[in-house]
Amino acid sequence: MPRIFVDSGVVILAARGESPSREAALRLLEDPSAHFLTSPFIYLEIVPQAAFHRRDVELDFYQVYFRYAESCEDTAQIVQHAVRTSTRCGIAPMDALHVAAANLMQANLLITAEKPGKSIYRADNVQVRYYLEMS
Numbered sequence: 001m002p003r004i005f006v007d008s009g010v011v012i013l014a015a016r017g018e019s020p021s022r023e024a025a026l027r028l029l030e031d032p033s034a035h036f037l038t039s040p041f042i043y044l045e046i047v048p049q050a051a052f053h054r055r056d057v058e059l060d061f062y063q064v065y066f067r068y069a070e071s072c073e074d075t076a077q078i079v080q081h082a083v084r085t086s087t088r089c090g091i092a093p094m095d096a097l098h099v100a101a102a103n104l105m106q107a108n109l110l111i112t113a114e115k116p117g118k119s120i121y122r123a124d125n126v127q128v129r130y131y132l133e134m135s
Contacts, residue, residue: 005037005039005101005126007111010029010112012113013131024132025113028131037071038072039078040073082100095114112128112131114130
């Protein structure tokens with residue numbers, strides 16, 4: 001069973017994106033053979049804003065996702081690892097946190113909504129793929 005870390009952009013697209021982006025993200029998240037991974041930083045990026053704007057259907061979607069995804073809760077270790085990764089690879093700060101969590105959780109793959117060419121693709125400790133390449 002592949003261990004897949006999904007960034008916040010993919011989860012957001014699955015919850016409220018426009019077709020066909022939403023459909024591609026949903027197909028990915030509905031893969032019964034995948035074991036999904038997350039972190040408190042993914043949660044922070046998406047849940048508080050949905051709650052603030054009272055997007056209840058979206059919040060329900062996120063709650064289901066986070067209930068089933070395995071989370072790396074050691075934020076201090078994620079931050080330490082992210083600083084090293086960002087320094088070594090030049091990855092943007094929030095993306096470095098995601099790469100670090102994925103690496104610490106031994107993800108086979110990190111799937112992102114960031115378009116190819118962004119700094120996250122310079123990660124050297126986890127394979128990064130664009131979510132539309134997964135369809």
